[in-house]
Amino acid sequence: MIRRALLALTCAAGAACGDSIPHVPPLDAVSGDRLKLQRLRYDDGAEQVDPSGFYDTALHTRCAAGRWTDGALRCLPVADDAVYTDADCTTEVGLTPATELADPTVFIGHDWVDGVRIATRLHRAGDDRAAITEYWERRDGACTGPWPAPEGATTYELAGAITAAELVAFHDGEAGDGRLGLRLRQTDDGLRLAIELRDRELDVACTPTLRSDGVACEPSTVAAATYFDDPGCEQPRVVTAEPAPRPAIARVVDDAGCATYFRIGPEVSPPSYRREAAACVRATVPSGARSFELGAAVELALLGRTVEDAGGRRLQRVILDDAGLRFVGDRLVDTATRAECLPRLIGDELRCVPAATVAALTLYARGCVAPLRVAAVPTRVCGERPAFAIAVTADGTAIHAIGDRVDGPLFAFDGVACAPYVAPPDTAVHALGPALAPETFTRAVAFGAR
Amino acid sequence: MRGAALVLLGITVAACGDGGGALRIDHATPDHGLLVGGTRVVLTGAGFAADGAGPSRVLIAGREAPLALATDDATLEVVIPPGAQPGPAEVLVTNRHGSVAALGVFRYSAPPTITSVSPADVLFSSTSTVVTVTGTGFADEDAGEVRVLVGGQPASEVQVADDTLLTFVAPPGPALARVELQVLDERGTATRPRAFRYVPGLRPGLVAFPAWTGMSALYFDPVDGSVVPFPWAFTGIRLTSLVRDRRGDYWGSDRQGLFGRLDASVPGLERPIQVPGWFSTMVLAEDVYLAIERTSRLLGRFDPQTGAFEPLGSTPIACCGSYGLAYDGKTLYLTSRGAGGVVIQTVDRATGELGPAVPLVATPAVHIEEMRFFRGTLYAWSRDGRFLSIDPTTGATTAIPAPIGRYPAMEVFE
Numbered sequence: 036m037i038r039r040a041l042l043a044l045t046c047a048a049g050a051a052c053g054d055s056i057p058h059v060p061p062l063d064a065v066s067g068d069r070l071k072l073q074r075l076r077y078d079d080g081a082e083q084v085d086p087s088g089f090y091d092t093a094l095h096t097r098c099a100a101g102r103w104t105d106g107a108l109r110c111l112p113v114a115d116d117a118v119y120t121d122a123d124c125t126t127e128v129g130l131t132p133a134t135e136l137a138d139p140t141v142f143i144g145h146d147w148v149d150g151v152r153i154a155t156r157l158h159r160a161g162d163d164r165a166a167i168t169e170y171w172e173r174r175d176g177a178c179t180g181p182w183p184a185p186e187g188a189t190t191y192e193l194a195g196a197i198t199a200a201e202l203v204a205f206h207d208g209e210a211g212d213g214r215l216g217l218r219l220r221q222t223d224d225g226l227r228l229a230i231e232l233r234d235r236e237l238d239v240a241c242t243p244t245l246r247s248d249g250v251a252c253e254p255s256t257v258a259a260a261t262y263f264d265d266p267g268c269e270q271p272r273v274v275t276a277e278p279a280p281r282p283a284i285a286r287v288v289d290d291a292g293c294a295t296y297f298r299i300g301p302e303v304s305p306p307s308y309r310r311e312a313a314a315c316v317r318a319t320v321p322s323g324a325r326s327f328e329l330g331a332a333v334e335l336a337l338l339g340r341t342v343e344d345a346g347g348r349r350l351q352r353v354i355l356d357d358a359g360l361r362f363v364g365d366r367l368v369d370t371a372t373r374a375e376c377l378p379r380l381i382g383d384e385l386r387c388v389p390a391a392t393v394a395a396l397t398l399y400a401r402g403c404v405a406p407l408r409v410a411a412v413p414t415r416v417c418g419e420r421p422a423f424a425i426a427v428t429a430d431g432t433a434i435h436a437i438g439d440r441v442d443g444p445l446f447a448f449d450g451v452a453c454a455p456y457v458a459p460p461d462t463a464v465h466a467l468g469p470a471l472a473p474e475t476f477t478r479a480v481a482f483g484a485r
Numbered sequence: 486m487r488g489a490a491l492v493l494l495g496i497t498v499a500a501c502g503d504g505g506g507a508l509r510i511d512h513a514t515p516d517h518g519l520l521v522g523g524t525r526v527v528l529t530g531a532g533f534a535a536d537g538a539g540p541s542r543v544l545i546a547g548r549e550a551p552l553a554l555a556t557d558d559a560t561l562e563v564v565i566p567p568g569a570q571p572g573p574a575e576v577l578v579t580n581r582h583g584s585v586a587a588l589g590v591f592r593y594s595a596p597p598t599i600t601s602v603s604p605a606d607v608l609f610s611s612t613s614t615v616v617t618v619t620g621t622g623f624a625d626e627d628a629g630e631v632r633v634l635v636g637g638q639p640a641s642e643v644q645v646a647d648d649t650l651l652t653f654v655a656p657p658g659p660a661l662a663r664v665e666l667q668v669l670d671e672r673g674t675a676t677r678p679r680a681f682r683y684v685p686g687l688r689p690g691l692v693a694f695p696a697w698t699g700m701s702a703l704y705f706d707p708v709d710g711s712v713v714p715f716p717w718a719f720t721g722i723r724l725t726s727l728v729r730d731r732r733g734d735y736w737g738s739d740r741q742g743l744f745g746r747l748d749a750s751v752p753g754l755e756r757p758i759q760v761p762g763w764f765s766t767m768v769l770a771e772d773v774y775l776a777i778e779r780t781s782r783l784l785g786r787f788d789p790q791t792g793a794f795e796p797l798g799s800t801p802i803a804c805c806g807s808y809g810l811a812y813d814g815k816t817l818y819l820t821s822r823g824a825g826g827v828v829i830q831t832v833d834r835a836t837g838e839l840g841p842a843v844p845l846v847a848t849p850a851v852h853i854e855e856m857r858f859f860r861g862t863l864y865a866w867s868r869d870g871r872f873l874s875i876d877p878t879t880g881a882t883t884a885i886p887a888p889i890g891r892y893p894a895m896e897v898f899e
Contacts, residue, residue: 344539349554370540370554371540371552371553371554371562372551372552373540373542400634400637401637402634402637402638404634404637404638404639405632405634405637405639405667405669422551422552423551435523436522436523436551436552436564436565436566437523437551438521438522438523438567439521439522439567466521466567467521467523468519468521468522468523468524468564468565468567469519469523469524469627469629469671471523471525471564472525475525475552475562475564
């Protein structure tokens with residue numbers, strides 16, 4: 036067995052030897068002159084864009100994409116609240132909660148319209164001033180209040196309004212000439228960031244997914260075909276709850292755990308059936324639900340995938356390509372685990388943790404007095420099989436390697452009763468090793484130009 | 486062996502034509518890991534990083550490690566995969582330099598074991614009895630926190646002296662239960678069935694079981710005459726007789742004709758078998774189990790393994806009511822109640838032939854349900870609820886202070 040495994044590993048470990056990464060640099064995110072990308076820098080030198088926000092070097096504030104009052108998509112400051120100090124809603128101040136860092140640069144004012152809180156005003160921050168104890172706000176055009184000011188908040192004068200034109204505007208574009216288009220978020224000052232892939236043939240957003248058959252761009256929004264047309268549960272169908280619109284694409288998971296996709300077929304009438312354990316039973320669908328047959332199978336767009344070989348780094352970028360479009364994927368590959376990883380907070384630090392993980396469970400032997408560390412691991416996995424489980428407890432987050440399957444009865448304690456544990460369908464309970472030291476996984480720090 | 490840097494097997498397979506540095510495994514630190522996997526081990530050797538070694542993959546006993554990271558050319562950190570069995574495991578490292586395998590540098594730690602438990606008996610009501618466990622795997626090789634379960638309940642004050650010795654304070658438990666002991670730590674679980682027995686008293690005496698559930702059983706200490714009730718919560722069992730085997734286990738028979746081992750850690754009779762009719766009294770005499778089958782009123786031998794009953798003779802014992810059997814090591818005695826009252830008489834163990842009947846000197850209400858010799862004295866429970874001693878020669882009886890109640894099943898406790 037060892038020898039067979041050795042031969043397999045020799046080839047696998049050497050896979051990178053034969054890789055010939057083209058010298059055309061892949062399309063990557065870049066900062067603008069004013070608007071700067073925020074990044075995670077890992078201890079091994081690898082970097083990854085943090086797509087959740089930017090830094091506006093003109094306004095000196097973090098900002099994120101959002102619709103402003105002029106209808107444009109702009110980089111809206113992530114700021115504390117500006118509130119009115121009078122019953123006529125004419126004078127405003129800025130409020131910074133006690134827990135926030137000092138020296139705010141921008142405040143943002145909100146109004147309530149039909150129960151929704153909408154950002155309507157931006158102000159530069161002035162000097163701090165005497166604290167207010169109460170404030171007013173506009174609700175459906177009326178000035179309402181007073182409301183008690185947050186305890187311990189610092190109050191600031193405002194130093195002039197920021198107009199819409201002063202906010203950086205985004206204009207989305209799309210790269211690529213093939214079936215897949217890469218949607219880009221861009222600004223006039225030169226910032227560029229890929230935000231999603233679009234399958235032009237299916238007219239849906241899609242997500243590159245590593246599967247046993249390669250990297251497929253799986254539709255992001257689909258209806259799960261979990262019902263069946265027939266009492267043998269052979270022909271899947273989609274049942275949507277009213278008033279959901281007619282879906283475009285249906286998803287069916289095969290016995291290997293891989294998803295296949297279909298166009299939505301004609302609407303059909305009840306009855307519908309569904310699987311319950313090993314049985315196929317007539318399903319009770321919600322009143323007003325709509326049922327659809329499956330149409331033609333959908334061939335997904337496949338992407339090429341190359342793991343970079345930046346010497347000396349544990350974490351490597353993934354380059355995806357489709358018909359001449361080459362771009363940097365949003366995940367890294369951890370060469371130590373041979374799996375894709377994502378930043379996750381472990382303790383008080385970000386670390387690149389395997390993307391394919393399962394949740395750790397605490398179950399018990401009979402009597403529920405001897406806790407056991409376990410995880411319910413999917414028995415059908417199409418992509419990367421999880422090798423680690425994450426435990427979130429009062430003591431924090433810990434990562435455990437997944438061991439072998441546990442035989443014998445296990446019990447769950449719900450705080451009141453000790454009852455036999457029934458694993459979810461298509462999962463098996465596995466033992467877990469002890470908590471791994473956080474340093475087992477590479478640490479990241481957030482950074483970005485200011 | 487521990488810490489030894491012994492490479493018994495080293496092979497190199499060229500990969501990708503790379504002529505990099507030689508791959509070598511010298512030793513692993515620590516040199517052991519948990520069988521469940523998931524612990525971190527550092528392999529020391531050469532060829533793990535330099536000269537374009539690329540990522541390394543590690544197999545331990547044929548299973549791939551979920552994480553392997555070369556921190557420099559001589560150091561490879563590994564999260565070990567689960568192992569199939571304890572003991573030495575081959576470590577195989579593969580990278581662009583080739584592959585190398587080493588045996589003797591790493592082993593999977595064995596789960597803990599239990600070799601002895603002392604004392605053998607723990608007073609059922611005690612909250613301070615310290616139990617000592619000897620075995621292995623209690624402290625070394627990342628054993629971690631050790632927990633002890635007694636009959637599934639956690640023991641307190643677990644103190645690990647070293648890898649082979651621990652103590653704990655036993656929780657109170659059901660009298661006459663032989664409980665399972667489990668030692669759990671990071672290395673696994675050791676289980677010892679029937680590890681020790683909860684006893685109703687620390688000295689030999691008599692135990693008696695009530696006719697009805699809801700009543701306590703009794704422990705009688707003939708030395709000081711004390712009677713200690715102890716909980717007896719078996720529902721659905723109406724014990725009619727009880728016998729103790731050579732190993733000290735108790736076997737009960739109930740009104741439904743079921744016969745099985747009596748262990749308070751198991752609800753009901755343990756793996757009961759059906760006997761013909763039902764036994765109103767049983768006794769063990771020189772390795773022969775004797776009983777009176779109440780429906781036929783015949784005395785006979787029975788096989789506790791199969792429940793087969795073989796009558797001694799064909800003449801029923803005088804009708805009616807209850808019967809008692811006792812054996813003093815030489816002579817078998819029987820009490821029965823006939824038209825003339827309660828009598829005691831000897832029984833020939835080979836033929837079932839009865840000796841002369843000696844009337845008991847007692848009140849008319851006395852009606853013996855079971856009797857036993859204990860250190861030369863014959864004790865008996867009467868159906869009218871009284872506990873007494875009997876002189877089998879004269880039939881004289883002496884009342885013994887005890888709670889009044891029907892206790893049709895009685896046996897020597899030691």
